[in-house]
Structures are given as C-alpha cells and as structure tokens.
Amino acid sequence: MVWKISMHLNCMIFLFLGSLSLMVISLQKLCFDMVTVIEWDILMLNSSSVVFTMIFDWKSMMFLSFVLLISSMVLYYSGGYMYGDPNFNRFMYLVLAFVVSMGMMILSPNLISILLGWDGLGLVSYALVIYYQNEKSADAGMLTVLSNRIGDVAILLSIGLMFTLGGWNFMFYTYYMIDETSFLLKMLVVIAAMTKSAQIPFSAWLPAAMAAPTPVSALVHSSTLVAAGVYLMIRFSPALENSKMQTFILIISCLTMFMAGLGANFEYDLKKIIALSTLSQLGVMLSILSLGFPDMSFFHLMTHALFKALLFMCAGSIIHNVSECQDIRYMGSLVKFMPLSVTYMSVANLALCGFPFLSGFYSKDLILEMAFMSLLNMLVFFLYVLSTGLTVCYTFRLIFYSLSGMVKLRVMICVNDNSKLMVDSMGILGISAVVSGSLLSWLIFPEPSMICLSMFMKSLVLFVSFMGGVLGYILNLMNVNSLLNSLGMYFCILFMGSMWFMPYLSTLNLNKMNLGLGANYYMVIDKGWSEFMGAQGLYSMVFKVSWFLGIMQMSGVKLFMKSFMFTVIVIFFVYI
Incomplete structure (x- = not known):
C-alpha cells in the first residue's frame, strides 16, 4: 500500500505543478497576445502536407491547466476512494493515459493530429467505464464507445473533405469556409462535437457512463471528455459565423438543456442527476456559442469544470459512506454526519444554480443576459427560462432528499468525513469553485460588457431561479411522483424521467436492427463472397499454382516423362 500512496501522491504533485506552470504561460500569452505554433512535417501528399501540429495560445494553455488541476485532485482523491482496490495501478495508468489524450486533443489545431487525442479519449473512456467488469458496465461502455464512434467517423470524413482546401x-481555413462550399464539412464537425458532448440525439451515453468509478466521472464525464466537443466548436467558431449551422446548433442545444433539466427532476440515482446537470450545462455552452459568443462559452466551460468535478467528488464521498448506495431516497440528514462534504456539495450546488458571487454566477448570468439581448425566437427564449428554473429545481430536490430531511440511512452504517485524502482534494476544488469565476471574468473580459435590458428581463432570471427552488422543495415535500402516478400520469413520468425514451431508442430498436444487419453482411460478404473471391480465394489459387509449378520442377517429373515416352514408343512399335 505504501507504493500505491506514493504513486498517486507523485502524480498529484507532478500534475499540480504542471497546472501552475501552464497557468503562468497562459497569462503571459493573454497579456502579450502571443500564439506559438509548432509543426512537424510528416509527408507531402498531392501538394498537401500531412503535419503534426501543436498550438500554444492562452485558450489551450488555460484549458490544459484546468485539466491538469482537476486531474491532480482526482488522483489524490482516488487514493482514498479506491483504497484496497486490487487493480489500483491499472486505474492510475488509465487516468494518466486519459490526461495525455486530452492534452493531445487540446493542443492540436490540425484535424489529422487531433484525431490521435480524439480517438484516445474514446478508447480510454471505454476502458474506464468497463472498469468494474460487470454486465451493466459492459453495456454502458458499449453504448459509450458506439455513440462516440459516430463522431470519430465524422472527423475522418471531414479530414477527407478538407483535402480540397490544401491542408x-x-x-x-475557418475564416474561408462559407456555406456554399463547406456546408458538409461544417455539418460533420458539428456532428462530431454533438456525439462527444452528448447532445440530442446522442444523449443516452452520458448517464449510462456513470457505471464508471466516481473519480472517473469527476474527471472524464464532467469537465474534460464531454467538454472536448465544445472546445472543438470553440476552435471552429469563426467558420460558424453567419452560417446556417448556427440555428441548428441553437435548437439542438436548447432542447438538450431542457430535456436534461426535466429528466433530472424525475431521477433518483445521485450520479445520474449530476450527469444530467452536466448535460444541461453543455447545452448552455453550445447555445451561447451558436449565438456568436465563443469566449463566453469558453468562460463557462472553465468555471463549470471546477464546480462540477467538486460535485462529483462530494457525491462519491457520500456514496462511499452509505454502503455504495446511489439512490437519494435512502439518504437524508447527511449534514449531521458529513458536515465538510455537505458544505462543499452545497457550494457546488449553489454555483451550479448561479448563486451570486460564486463561480457559476459570473458565467451563467452573463450568458443568460447576452442571450436575452440577442435575436431569439419565443421557443428558444422559453427553453432558456424553463431550463434555468429546472436547474434550481432539481438542485433543491437533491438537497431535500440527501442533505436535509429525515434520516433514512440503513442501520449500522458509519457515516463520517474521516478520509483525509478525499476531504483535502475537495477543499482545494471548493476554494477554486468560489474564486475562479471572478478571477477568470477579470482575465478574459477586462472590459465590462454592455448589458441593456428592461427591469422585467433583468429580474426574470432571479425570479425564475427563486421559483424553481421553491417548487423543487415543495413538490418533493408533497412527493410529486406519487401524486402524478395517482392521477394516471405514469406515462408522463416515464417519458420525462427516461430522457424522452432516448436510451430505449439508442439501445433496443436501432441496435437490434443494426446488429442483425451487420450479422447478415458478415455471413454473406465477410464469410461469403469476400472469403471466396477475396484474400482467401487468391491465397488458394496462388497455392495451387505454386504447388503445380513445384511438382513440375521436381526431378521425379523428368523420370515420369521418360518412362511415359518409353511406354508410348514401345506400344507404337508393338502395334506396328
């Protein structure tokens, strides 16, 4: 065990120092407006150079700094959470491989080199989701990897289409991509980002991926992997300006935001509730990006990564103490037993709601005000308002069920905050969740933004948030699920609680059809005509020809030919 502790401590110190160094470099590049690009030429193909490219600007350095900070805290936290796990070493190596893949993806402005990190993220996340090696984890991992493969194929196709641009x-090239010539290319990149960031209709894999260990959820499924699609869209944002794709992204992201907020209010799995809140915030990021504000999307991406990783860590600490139970109905009054974890969880929850002067307030409030100032139709406006209210609603529902209320814990459970490794890592992220919003707003937006809204519009967000919190507490005090069920509205509960039947559509019908079609193709083509006419058929033909030539070249053939000719001559003379 001594080696395990020293391993995660060494990794934590190394990544934490790397995070501080990258933050200093990011501030330098931001202050002096510097960009450094490094390219390695690999080969030249029809006047197009295949190069490995790395870009060092303030965005990539800052994002990588936050990734390393969260990774260091997650590895330190894992020393307590994964204590006694027989495969602890493998877990640590997988997390480090994920960090390397994320770094490759962040630093690559080239579609060919970005594919290394993009595919690495998918492969390592699959290995982490199936870490516990049971049937549920295997199903979740398969859904995750197959959903993300759609995005990988879209990236490969976009590489082929970018060949026409000469690089x-x-x-x-993003400034020269107009709809008439590059619409298909932009569509493929948007689909790739939608699969990685779990937008409709690819949303089912994110709650399913909660089968992974909680430290993985804190790192992979809250702040880094799911943010990869948003980060790619931020890099591609100049190509989306005045494009038809903006409206498409806006509608999809707002629907995802609303659907996730609605589903979280009917979910009882603690980790899935937090996963659905992540899905909702990803919709917020993509929606404001589609309105033409990529820096605000990046700002919310940074602040959200910190408090959402903290929220997952607090959830892991609670799950670890209540005998690995994730159902919030079996929790209650945890504030009496775990005051530190509950304090950090409350800070993360309030930051998620946009409570004033926490990190989420500076990004969410600015995003909502800039969105209300933009040219929105009524549908998008109502989706924004309802999603904001639903966020506060499911947050207070979570507080009602798990942190306050009656004690519903099982008998003989020792619930406490004794794990120093877990509490210390949550403390550092808790401080970051409080101060990061104001610091980043001063850095990224040194000049104040001009907000011109009416009194009604300005106070609308505050009113909706207040009403969402009140409804979230009162309706669950009344046990709204049982109330709706008694009114014969079970189908509505099922529809809203199952993400609009998206998991069923993603797993049952389509997969049966596709797997059956794939099995038929495998039998008819791979093991049929392709086997007969392809490599095996060619091998069989070449083998027979070579065997015949070998027989012809043997000395035994000569003896046979001599005896054959002698026999023919004898028969000829006998008959004559």
Whole structure:
C-alpha cells in the first residue's frame, strides 16, 4: 500500500505543478497576445502536407491547466476512494493515459493530429467505464464507445473533405469556409462535437457512463471528455459565423438543456442527476456559442469544470459512506454526519444554480443576459427560462432528499468525513469553485460588457431561479411522483424521467436492427463472397499454382516423362 500512496501522491504533485506552470504561460500569452505554433512535417501528399501540429495560445494553455488541476485532485482523491482496490495501478495508468489524450486533443489545431487525442479519449473512456467488469458496465461502455464512434467517423470524413482546401490546419481555413462550399464539412464537425458532448440525439451515453468509478466521472464525464466537443466548436467558431449551422446548433442545444433539466427532476440515482446537470450545462455552452459568443462559452466551460468535478467528488464521498448506495431516497440528514462534504456539495450546488458571487454566477448570468439581448425566437427564449428554473429545481430536490430531511440511512452504517485524502482534494476544488469565476471574468473580459435590458428581463432570471427552488422543495415535500402516478400520469413520468425514451431508442430498436444487419453482411460478404473471391480465394489459387509449378520442377517429373515416352514408343512399335 505504501507504493500505491506514493504513486498517486507523485502524480498529484507532478500534475499540480504542471497546472501552475501552464497557468503562468497562459497569462503571459493573454497579456502579450502571443500564439506559438509548432509543426512537424510528416509527408507531402498531392501538394498537401500531412503535419503534426501543436498550438500554444492562452485558450489551450488555460484549458490544459484546468485539466491538469482537476486531474491532480482526482488522483489524490482516488487514493482514498479506491483504497484496497486490487487493480489500483491499472486505474492510475488509465487516468494518466486519459490526461495525455486530452492534452493531445487540446493542443492540436490540425484535424489529422487531433484525431490521435480524439480517438484516445474514446478508447480510454471505454476502458474506464468497463472498469468494474460487470454486465451493466459492459453495456454502458458499449453504448459509450458506439455513440462516440459516430463522431470519430465524422472527423475522418471531414479530414477527407478538407483535402480540397490544401491542408488540415483548421485555424488557417475557418475564416474561408462559407456555406456554399463547406456546408458538409461544417455539418460533420458539428456532428462530431454533438456525439462527444452528448447532445440530442446522442444523449443516452452520458448517464449510462456513470457505471464508471466516481473519480472517473469527476474527471472524464464532467469537465474534460464531454467538454472536448465544445472546445472543438470553440476552435471552429469563426467558420460558424453567419452560417446556417448556427440555428441548428441553437435548437439542438436548447432542447438538450431542457430535456436534461426535466429528466433530472424525475431521477433518483445521485450520479445520474449530476450527469444530467452536466448535460444541461453543455447545452448552455453550445447555445451561447451558436449565438456568436465563443469566449463566453469558453468562460463557462472553465468555471463549470471546477464546480462540477467538486460535485462529483462530494457525491462519491457520500456514496462511499452509505454502503455504495446511489439512490437519494435512502439518504437524508447527511449534514449531521458529513458536515465538510455537505458544505462543499452545497457550494457546488449553489454555483451550479448561479448563486451570486460564486463561480457559476459570473458565467451563467452573463450568458443568460447576452442571450436575452440577442435575436431569439419565443421557443428558444422559453427553453432558456424553463431550463434555468429546472436547474434550481432539481438542485433543491437533491438537497431535500440527501442533505436535509429525515434520516433514512440503513442501520449500522458509519457515516463520517474521516478520509483525509478525499476531504483535502475537495477543499482545494471548493476554494477554486468560489474564486475562479471572478478571477477568470477579470482575465478574459477586462472590459465590462454592455448589458441593456428592461427591469422585467433583468429580474426574470432571479425570479425564475427563486421559483424553481421553491417548487423543487415543495413538490418533493408533497412527493410529486406519487401524486402524478395517482392521477394516471405514469406515462408522463416515464417519458420525462427516461430522457424522452432516448436510451430505449439508442439501445433496443436501432441496435437490434443494426446488429442483425451487420450479422447478415458478415455471413454473406465477410464469410461469403469476400472469403471466396477475396484474400482467401487468391491465397488458394496462388497455392495451387505454386504447388503445380513445384511438382513440375521436381526431378521425379523428368523420370515420369521418360518412362511415359518409353511406354508410348514401345506400344507404337508393338502395334506396328
């Protein structure tokens, strides 16, 4: 065990120092407006250079700094959470491989080199989701990897389409991509981002991926992997300006935001509630990006990563103490037993709601005000308002069921905050969740934004948030699920609580059809005509020809030919 502790401590210190160094470099590049690009030429193909490219600007350095900070805290936290796990070493190596893949993806402005990190994220996340090696984890991992493969194929196709531009460095070509010539290319990139960030109709994999260990959820499924699609869209944002794709992204992201907020109010799994809140915030990021504010999307991406990782860590601490139970109905009054964890969880929850002067307030409030100032139709406006209210509603529902209320814990459970490794890592992220919003707002937006709204619009967000919190507490005090069920509205509960039947559509019908079709193709083509006419058929033909030639070249053939000719001559003379 000594080696395990020293391993995660060494990794934590290394990543934490790397995070501080990258933050200093990011501030330098932000202050002096510097960008450094490094390219390695690999080969030249029809006047297009295949190069490995790395870009060092303030965005990539800052994002990588936050990734390393969260990774260091997650590895330190894992020392307590994964204590006694027989495969602890493998877990640590997988997390480090994920960090390397994320770094490759962040630093690559080239579609070919970005594919290394993009595929690495998918592969390592699959290995982490199936870490516990049971049937549920295997199903979740398969759904995750197959959903993300759609995005991988879209990236491969976009690489082929970018061949016509003479290169694959999208930082150079995004300003020249107009709809008439590059609409399909932009559509493929948007689909890739939608699969990685779990937007409709690819949303089912994110709650399913909660089968992974909680430290994985804190790192992979809250702040890094799911943010990869948003980060790619931020890099591609110049190509989306005045494009038809903006409206498409806006509608999809607002629907995802609303659907996730609605589903979280009917979910009882603690980790899935937090996963659905992540899904909702990803919709917020993509929606404001589609309105033409990529820096605000990046700002919310940074602040959200900190308090959502903290929220997952607090959830892991609670699950660890209540005998690995994730159902919030079996929790209650945890504030009496775990005051530190509950304090950090309350800070993360309030930051998620946009409570004033916490990190989420600076990004969410600015995003909502800029969205209300933009040219929105009534549908998008109502989806924004309802999603904001639903966020506060499911947050207070979570507080009602798990942190306050009656004690519903099982008998003989020792619930406490004794794990120093877990509490210390949550403390550092808790401080970051409080101060990061104001610091980043001063850095990224040194000049104040001009907000011109009416009194009604300005106070609308505050009113909706207040009403969402009140409804979230009162309706669950009345046990709204049982109330709706008694009114014969079970179908509505099922529809809203199952993400609009998206998991069923993603797993049951389509997969049966596709797997059956794939099995038929495998039998008819791979093991049929392709086997007969392809490599095996060619091998059989070449083998027979070579065997015949070998027989012909043997000396035994000569003896046979001599004896055959002698026999023919003898028969000829006998008959004559």
